[in-house]
Amino acid sequence: xxxxxxxxxxxxxxxxxxxxxxxxxxxxxxxxxxxxxxxxxxxxxxxxxxxxxxxxxxxxxxxxxxxxxxxxxxxxxxxxxxxxxxxxxxxxxxxxxxxxxxxxxxxxxxxxxxxxxxxxxxxxxxxxxxxxxxxxxxxxxxxxxxxxxxxxxxxxxxxxxxxxxxxxxxxxxxxxxxxxxxxxxxxxxxxxxxxxxxxxxxxxxxxxxxxxxxxxxxxxxxxxxxxxxxxxxxxxxxxxxxxxxxxxxxxxxxxxxxxxxxxxxxxxxxxxxxxxxxxxxxxxxxxxxxxxxxxxxxxxxxxxxxxxxxxxx
Numbered sequence: 001x002x003x004x005x006x007x008x009x010x011x012x013x014x015x016x017x018x019x020x021x022x023x024x025x026x027x028x029x030x031x032x033x034x035x036x037x038x039x040x041x042x043x044x045x046x047x048x049x050x051x052x053x054x055x056x057x058x059x060x061x062x063x064x065x066x067x068x069x070x071x072x073x074x075x076x077x078x079x080x081x082x083x084x085x086x087x088x089x090x091x092x093x094x095x096x097x098x099x100x101x102x103x104x105x106x107x108x109x110x111x112x113x114x115x116x117x118x119x120x121x122x123x124x125x126x127x128x129x130x131x132x133x134x135x136x137x138x139x140x141x142x143x144x145x146x147x148x149x150x151x152x153x154x155x156x157x158x159x160x161x162x163x164x165x166x167x168x169x170x171x172x173x174x175x176x177x178x179x180x181x182x183x184x185x186x187x188x189x190x191x192x193x194x195x196x197x198x199x200x201x202x203x204x205x206x207x208x209x210x211x212x213x214x215x216x217x218x219x220x221x222x223x224x225x226x227x228x229x230x231x232x233x234x235x236x237x238x239x240x241x242x243x244x245x246x247x248x249x250x251x252x253x254x255x256x257x258x259x260x261x262x263x264x265x266x267x268x269x270x271x272x273x274x275x276x277x278x279x280x281x282x283x284x285x286x287x288x289x290x291x292x293x294x295x296x297x298x299x300x301x302x303x304x305x306x307x308x309x310x311x312x313x
Contacts, residue, residue: 003182004138005141005142005143006278007271008143008144009144009217009274010271010275011270011271011276012037012144012217012269013214013218013270014209014266014268014270014273015152015153015155015156015213015270016042016152016213016217016266017163017214017231017232017266017269018157018235018262018263018264018265019156019206020038020039020042020207020264021235021236021262022059022159022212022263023038023159023206023210024236025201025236025241026162026166026238027199028241030175030199034107034241035079035200035203036106036110037078037079037200037204038203038208038210039110039111039114039207039228039229039232040225041204041205041211042207042211042228043118043210043222043228043229044117044118044121045071046060046064046210046211046215047069047122047222047223048064048067049061049063049129049215050128050220050221051121051122051127053130054127054128055128056130057129057131057145060129060130060210060212061216064215065212067208068208068209069205072202072204072205073201074204075201075203075205076115076200076201076204079197079199080194080196080198080200090289111226111229115225115226118224119223122223125223126220126221126222127223128220128221129215129216129220131300134146135148142144144217145219147216148213148217149158149210151213151216154209155209155212155213158209158210159208159209162203162206163273165202166199169285174188174195175195177190178195188243205274213229230289231266231269231273231285231288233289234291234292235262235265235290235292237292237293237295237296238265238295238296239265272288273287
């Protein structure tokens, strides 16, 4: 694979990881809980789609799109069952390294479960996410397929739509009311658990769309949850999960860096993994994880939060 094609694929795959990280971080800022369901959906849905349509990339994309309601339903059920509708904001689990590790434990367990499912779907390694025959070419060689570009546009649109729904309309008003006072939301006739279920469904469906985009760019569905999970974790560590939801500015007041940070860092991480693996096969994930920790420590030092908790939060 030429360097141009390698970088183009790395940018799209990194963009997918950055968008998943953005969904997880928005969930954290919205509900104060670290929700790994979007990441699981981004891994499992493409694998099922590739299993159903192993030779046709467009067919796999269509199958994956048909699975989005199921992914959303799963996210809604988990959010409704596991969430505490009476508690808004960031839990005390973010206040110390030990409690922070406890907050991250569900994400590890969900990744382990997703890895088990992927092992059943793809016991012999990654399944081909069949690319289309056309695309953007350079000197006669296809650099990026049209299918990958279409899926990338769809992923960006899905994340933008889920963000917009949390800023406009009845859902946004109910979410802001719940964030300020869960009891006030109940008095207005809206059930808190149902609200959290809707937010969970949005996150899971958006995560599935982004996962399909990543599989289209890589031309194969993931066979293991850990490589992509490590990349998403590296992006989250590098950008930080964020402050308490009460202290966050509105999306309209957010800076361009805050809006585009996850996607840009994700693309940088994707390029870093690809370049290091090209020179030193197998070292890409480790090198990028170390680099993300260095960036996080520097950010914590600049903001005078010189602690393990400050690195991530």
